Amino acid sequence: MRQTTSSIALEVKPDSEALLLSLIARLDRPDAATQPAMTKTDLLARMPSLHFFSLTVFPRGVFDPLFVIEANFDGPAGPFWPQLEAALGPQLRPMIACCKRPADGCGPLYDAVTAPGSRRDLAPYLQTRAGKPSVYHHGNRGMSRQRVVNEAALFSAVEAELDAAGQVAQTWRILPPADIHARLREKLLPQFAWLAQPAPARKTLGEKLGDWVRLAVLVLAVLVVLTLPGQIAAGLVETDRLVIAFVLLTAIVWGSLLRIAGPLEGTATHGRTNLLNFAWRQIFKILIALAVFFAVAMLVVTPTTVAISHLSWREAVIPSARALGWGIAAMVVIVLPALVLWLRWLERRDSTQDAPTIDEAVMRLMREREDHTPINHMAAMIPLKPGILRTVLVHVGHRGLHLALRVFIKDGYLASMRTIHFAHWAFVNNGARMMFLSNYDLSWETYFDDFIEKAHEGLTLAFGSGEGFPPTRLLIQDGASHGTLFKAWARHSMTVSRYWLAAYTDITSDQIERNFRIAAGLRQPTLTPESAAQWIVDL
Amino acid sequence: MSARKSDRGPKRDDGSWQLTEPHAGMAQGMVVSGYDHLPTGEALFLEFAWDRHQRGGAWLAALNAIAPVTPADGKVPRSVSLSLSWTGLARMGLDQRALASFPQAFREGMYQRDRMRRLGDTCDGQWSDCVIPTGPRWSGNTPQLPPEDPASVPPGQVDGTTPITVHAMLLLFTATDAEVAAWSAEVEQALVPQGVHVVHRRPIALHKGDDGIVREHFGFADGMSQPVPFDPDATVPAAAVPNGWNAVALGDVLLGHINGHHDIAAGPVVPIEPDGRTAAAGLPRHPRAGDAADFGLNGTFLAVRELLQDVPGFWTALTREAARLRTEDPHGGDVIDATWLGERVIGRCMAGDALRANGPLPRNDPATPDNEFGFYDDDQLGYGCPIGAHMRRGNPRDGLAQRPDQVRTLREAANRHRILRRGRKFGPPIADRMVDDGVERGLLFLAINTDIERQFEFIMQTWMMNPNFATLFDEADPLVGTATPMSLQAKPLRRKAHLENFVKLAGGDYFFLPSLPALKYLELL
């Protein structure tokens, strides 16, 4: 089952911020006189596809306050907004009235839904204002809410069977795994009839193909752009001059790069991964990708050559191959290193914030709300570093990260961690800031320590474009490895999750997968001794 | 055994390390030494019973005359260590800016509402079964702020105020019992005129067995696994043993040095005043704050928890539970008895060797249990040392790795949360572990760390008390956690033991263990 992550970011009328906050607070503590009490259970029943929902107000700073509605649910967005309206419409409407009238064509719709006493459907407004995340990650991709809940119930029933005292317990201990499986299945089938049905696929072939195609298109587009300088030069300049220019530029770019690639004083963290050795480890994939690119690009470049040069198809092949060859060579040896040089030049001038202001009251409020259950919510807002290179990098990078997560993360593990249920990034305020919202397992401290220690390169890549980030080097080095600095920076970018609705709060992402494996085994009428031995480890 | 020797021999790390000068002369001795040669001693918990206006460090001068705090620069015939709670520092009149420059965990103390919840000391606002029923007896009694959101506080939430207020903790280490009795009486006499009262005391002893092994009260060999700090500028050896299982950055143990997160472990600062107090004390200028001196350098923090152990309760319950597991397992359960179960609770056998599926882990050195091991290679599924065992929750090593390529990263990640355990026992060893003698005994748990949140609290919250640790479900540490089921991985099917808590918090707080120059500064207040 496909899942959707969506968020709506609305600028708040500054004078209505306090009202908005009190309206949100009232969701958790309804005033019995004015509102019928609506428990979280009621709400969840009215939104049967919802996994996690949050309301956050990012405080004013350089911008006016920003009200963010986050929703993670099963299926497409279309049917969800009416569900949300049915559950929370009367409460959301006055909140939306606290936000500014949009300046684009949505103004009249805003007027209609926020007019005093309005009964116009909210859903269309929500739908038009909903943003598309730049990156999202679903740790238990394809697990619908109903399935998560059903399989958790199955897990409890399995445990209860196994731990029943006396004679029953004795029998479990003498059976081989395959028989334990068969007996459990027999006992549980009446209560869990769905065990007899085949498991719905978590990802359809179409989804998988779609992800691959999108990734391929992105990679192709990036390669086209990066090989253009070399191709154009090859078209304009004779080979001997081209060689001279190539050698000269290579010397200049690499000379400068080597001169400034090292860490600034006191910022080195001696990590094991850098761009070069990372590329080296992927060398075969890179070579194959380049070969494929060459082949595909020839199909485009040759006709183009024919069209602009009056050469015949046969004659056009060699000059086309020459242009492409130079394009690729220049990309690898000059263009990419030049971009890295540009980036490094910027990095050396970045301002890093050593002591971000942390409002202790806000911090206390966050802590008061954290760690009541194994699953927590966080919301962060990050202003982006300026400049064209940074802007292009962060947008292309997010697209690439998004597709790479979709294609390559098969078991929910990011590096060695599986602590995220639903997380997403989205650009807001016309791309001046990005927000990050996550529904994750364990405490905030752990969640971040884990990433710092186990995936600091990825963290640096994903957040390094944020203002004030600890000193980074060549895109993925240092940065988040400065754990103490990074955590202070991350805390300071966060704000209180004012309202959080979760369909389940104690089934960790890891446990969902464990329940999934147990259920998958029990759906099989029989298991071979080998697969039963494997399966039983999870009980 | 020989196979292990040859494949791990060259990398072995005997765990010994020293500080170099000037740091050795500045840090307190208990950082580098557990004082194995000083098996007896006493912990004196002090309150500054002054009127509101009195302050200052005169009492430290008086203490210095008879029990000067011991530096980390050599073996001594007796030793003193002194640490202060936040309220202690405040009472002595430490500058407001200095007090505010301490990390939040220390400023708030162990009984801040959210901390108590995260440490598992409270549950739904009430004391959990990890705490004695009356609530802890002593702490620094740090003043608490009201909640920002009153609705986040459960009704009837206990407040962490304790009957006894402790401003400072003085540890005396000696070679004999007689020596400590005389010395502590002398110290107390010298402090009373200064208005400093001993409000609580505990003997602190090693009680080494005849075999030279230190056992905690339940009877398990203890103190085997300790982190080994390294720093190119301040320790010998200066670098981590390659692939060492216990290497940590010195900054995780002492403030002012590079820590496991590649930053200088930031400590508190004091303003440089015209009266030259900072200079007289020998405090260096702070590297970042131009007008302040570094009050933290070579100091550190102590997480202190006085834990009462109900030894007969523990063994009686294990005997009962072992009998139940045995009857459930008519064909393979003969090995199960209380000791078998107790060893699984800890993760090491009584003699201290880590458990493996086919017996204890062989030793490299016949005299001591091995501590150079991971879990991934030969016990990933917990058939030897159960996944939820105390030792494994206390330090999962590489056991959380899912694939071989994650082993190194996960081992290094686990090592960034280590604590240096300097705890000692109080109360006499029990004569018969099954018979209640009515005597209070337990562990004065002392953990040295520079980042309380990333080290002590992380271990407690993310590993010990985490109901979902390592994909277990709804379990807690079987030794120090609340009453809990415990999965005992086995073939064909895991067993599940049901355990109660027999280790209860009776007092504790976070303390600052200052460097000697910082103590000098306090004395000059």
Ligand code: HEM
């Ligand atoms: C009365 C209470 C306690 C007793 C009897 C006890 C006993 C033990 C024993 C027997 C060991 C194995 C020996 C060793 O590896 O040195 C151990 C290890 C350990 N314990 Fe405890 N412990 C207690 C409380 C705590 C608490 C409250 C913590 C909280 C942080 C803790 C953290 C650890 C750690 C980190 C290890 C080392 C694991 C390793 O590095 O392999 N212990 N404990």
